[in-house]
Amino acid sequence: MNVYAIRAIYAFEMARAFRSFGQSLISPVLSTSLYFVVFGAAIGGRIDEVEGVSYGAFIVPGLIMMMVLTQSVSNGSFGIYFPRFMGTIYELLSAPVSYVEAVIGYVGAAATKSIIIGVIILATAGLFVPLEIAHPLWMVAFLVLASVTFSLLGFIVGIWAESFEQLGFIPTLVVMPLAFLGGTFYSVDMLPGAWQTVVLFNPVVYLVSGFRWSFYGVADVSLGASLGVIGLFLAVALALVWWIFRTGYRLKA
Amino acid sequence: MTATDHPPKLGPQRGAARRGDAAADKAPALSARGVSKTYASGLVALEGIDLDIQRGEIFALLGPNGAGKTTLINIVCGLVNKSSGTVRAAGHDIVAEYRAARSLIGLVPQELTTDAFETVLATVNYSRGLFGLPKNRAHIEKVLRDLALWDRRGSRLRSLSGGMKRRVMIAKALSHEPSILFLDEPTAGVDVELRRDMWQLVRRLRESGVTIILTTHYIEEAEEMADRVGVISKGRLVVVDEKTELMRKLGRKQLSVQLETPITAIPRVLEGHGLELGEGGRSVHYVYEAAQDSHSIDSLLRDLGAAGLRVRDIETRQSTLEEIFVSLVKEET
Ligand SMILES: Nc1ncnc2c1ncn2[C@@H]1O[C@H](COP(=O)(O)OP(=O)(O)OP(=O)(O)O)[C@@H](O)[C@H]1O
Numbered sequence: 384m385n386v387y388a389i390r391a392i393y394a395f396e397m398a399r400a401f402r403s404f405g406q407s408l409i410s411p412v413l414s415t416s417l418y419f420v421v422f423g424a425a426i427g428g429r430i431d432e433v434e435g436v437s438y439g440a441f442i443v444p445g446l447i448m449m450m451v452l453t454q455s456v457s458n459g460s461f462g463i464y465f466p467r468f469m470g471t472i473y474e475l476l477s478a479p480v481s482y483v484e485a486v487i488g489y490v491g492a493a494a495t496k497s498i499i500i501g502v503i504i505l506a507t508a509g510l511f512v513p514l515e516i517a518h519p520l521w522m523v524a525f526l527v528l529a530s531v532t533f534s535l536l537g538f539i540v541g542i543w544a545e546s547f548e549q550l551g552f553i554p555t556l557v558v559m560p561l562a563f564l565g566g567t568f569y570s571v572d573m574l575p576g577a578w579q580t581v582v583l584f585n586p587v588v589y590l591v592s593g594f595r596w597s598f599y600g601v602a603d604v605s606l607g608a609s610l611g612v613i614g615l616f617l618a619v620a621l622a623l624v625w626w627i628f629r630t631g632y633r634l635k636a
Numbered sequence: 637m638t639a640t641d642h643p644p645k646l647g648p649q650r651g652a653a654r655r656g657d658a659a660a661d662k663a664p665a666l667s668a669r670g671v672s673k674t675y676a677s678g679l680v681a682l683e684g685i686d687l688d689i690q691r692g693e694i695f696a697l698l699g700p701n702g703a704g705k706t707t708l709i710n711i712v713c714g715l716v717n718k719s720s721g722t723v724r725a726a727g728h729d730i731v732a733e734y735r736a737a738r739s740l741i742g743l744v745p746q747e748l749t750t751d752a753f754e755t756v757l758a759t760v761n762y763s764r765g766l767f768g769l770p771k772n773r774a775h776i777e778k779v780l781r782d783l784a785l786w787d788r789r790g791s792r793l794r795s796l797s798g799g800m801k802r803r804v805m806i807a808k809a810l811s812h813e814p815s816i817l818f819l820d821e822p823t824a825g826v827d828v829e830l831r832r833d834m835w836q837l838v839r840r841l842r843e844s845g846v847t848i849i850l851t852t853h854y855i856e857e858a859e860e861m862a863d864r865v866g867v868i869s870k871g872r873l874v875v876v877d878e879k880t881e882l883m884r885k886l887g888r889k890q891l892s893v894q895l896e897t898p899i900t901a902i903p904r905v906l907e908g909h910g911l912e913l914g915e916g917g918r919s920v921h922y923v924y925e926a927a928q929d930s931h932s933i934d935s936l937l938r939d940l941g942a943a944g945l946r947v948r949d950i951e952t953r954q955s956t957l958e959e960i961f962v963s964l965v966k967e968e969t
């Protein structure tokens with residue numbers, strides 16, 4: 384293992400993030416607060432408890448997940464797209480660095496940022512509704528798993544994208560809808576019959592369900608199913624990255 | 637992962653010795669066999685390149701725009717996938733043993749690409765880490781001082797001039813103490829003074845045992861710097877030879893004879909020599925192969941006397957590498 388390389392990439396990416404850390408926090412914190420005002424207070428007042436949890440508290444895990452997922456994808460994609468765009472990627476390609484090490488460095492840094500943002504959103508949410516966390520360790524595990532998996536997805540997007548338009552394409556056209564339809568604002572059994580089956584194809588449902596379970600002990604799908612789907616998603620993403628580095632797809636002419 | 641998968645921790649030059657790999661110690665710095673590259677567009681950029689570069693030499697790759705110089709360098713450094721052939725760096729296959737191979741190699745690419753928002757020091761330290769080496773303040777300071785960048789170490793790269801950025805890229809390539817250094821047009825966009833400094837740096841590096849492979853459009857640079865020259869044209873290595881040998885073998889010499897009294901035409905006696913009249917008849921020029929024996933000059937001088945021409949002065953001039961290069965590339969087309 385080229386540990387020095389992993390450390391160099393990670394530190395480099397974190398330094399880049401901290402240079403504009405204030406900015407990268409404002410947007411997620413602000414939008415979370417707005418969601419609380421609109422869904423939690425304005426609409427939530429008219430909705431009864433969901434599965435024994437007040438609506439305002441019910442949406443907290445989903446909101447955190449939604450932000451963490453979108454942040455992960457954009458962090459993960461930007462981290463690798465930027466050097467490609469600038470041309471500085473030459474150095475990574477010419478260095479004695481394996482794809483595993485590159486991924487640990489880049490994806491690790493992107494996931495770290497998402498986790499920090501997730502924790503800050505959690506703290507923000509605590510200002511609006513009283514929070515209880517039934518399974519703190521599982522909560523952390525889901526937060527980390529979601530951050531890593533979607534940062535990895537972002538990494539793939541960052542390698543695939545050939546323009547800034549394409550870079551924004553996946554986050555807005557795929558991740559955002561999936562996150563919105565991922566059960567943040569409702570429980571799956573609030574949906575009409577057929578939709579209950581359709582949403583089960585959305586991996587975000589499993590993430591949100593597992594994450595919410597770690598807070599309130601209630602879930603849409605079993606814990607095993609949640610972990611299984613995330614694990615599968617992670618495996619597919621890893622296989623894709625392995626193939627990318629093997630063939631040099633979009634990295635080498 | 638194989639045993640060679642681990643980057644040498646002691647610095648690249650000692651990498652092979654550490655493994656007791658005698659073969660790798662004796663192997664040429666670079667060895668390419670049958671290397672070809674066809675880009676996805678179908679363009680054939682390289683065809684059957686065979687090339688050995690010895691340790692410690694300065695090798696210049698010379699060729700017109702689009703000849704394939706950068707493609708060759710990028711294949712060796714891992715930026716471009718070759719279509720066929722094998723390349724070894726100090727005996728290590730650049731694909732199968734990429735870690736061992738790349739640890740030895742430093743690359744200064746043709747394009748100026750820097751992380752605009754980083755400081756000089758940070759970006760150079762980053763490079764060293766990327767190549768699997770622990771921090772070494774003393775070495776980095778030395779490199780930055782050598783390149784006259786030490787005073788600017790805290791500056792963000794975007795605030796540097798183009799020439800400084802290029803030196804930063806050289807510093808990055810030297811940060812991990814490579815034993816093979818690729819300089820892809822190192823002096824493009826660099827002023828005369830800085831170019832001299834760069835040449836000096838290259839010589840110092842060579843003295844410390846670094847093999848240097850450079851491409852350049854400035855032929856005088858190859859002439860001044862290189863031990864050997866490879867001329868590449870349309871993806872083929874047209875010729876590889878010692879610089880002096882190349883100039884001796886392919887070079888032509890020109891003998892100019894200044895005359896006491898101008899003439900209007902070449903006298904009949906001298907017709908067999910293929911002379912040209914110059915300076916309104918004040919001189920005659922004679923071009924001959926540098927390698928050829930001197931009989932022809934001897935007889936020319938005698939014939940000049942026989943023709944009754946009085947010689948005022950004689951001058952010979954060797955053709956430059958540039959002229960050789962131009963004629964070689966012309967021959968190809
Ligand atoms: N990524 C690429 N895809 C397709 N063709 C390419 C690519 N890179 C280079 N080429 C083509 O390959 C040929 C060789 O290019 P290369 O950059 O190796 O030339 P060069 O000798 O370095 O030229 P120069 O002196 O201008 O730098 C050129 O015709 C170029 O257009």
Ligand SMILES: [Mg+2]
Binds near residue numbers: 705706707746820
């Ligand atoms: Mg080039």
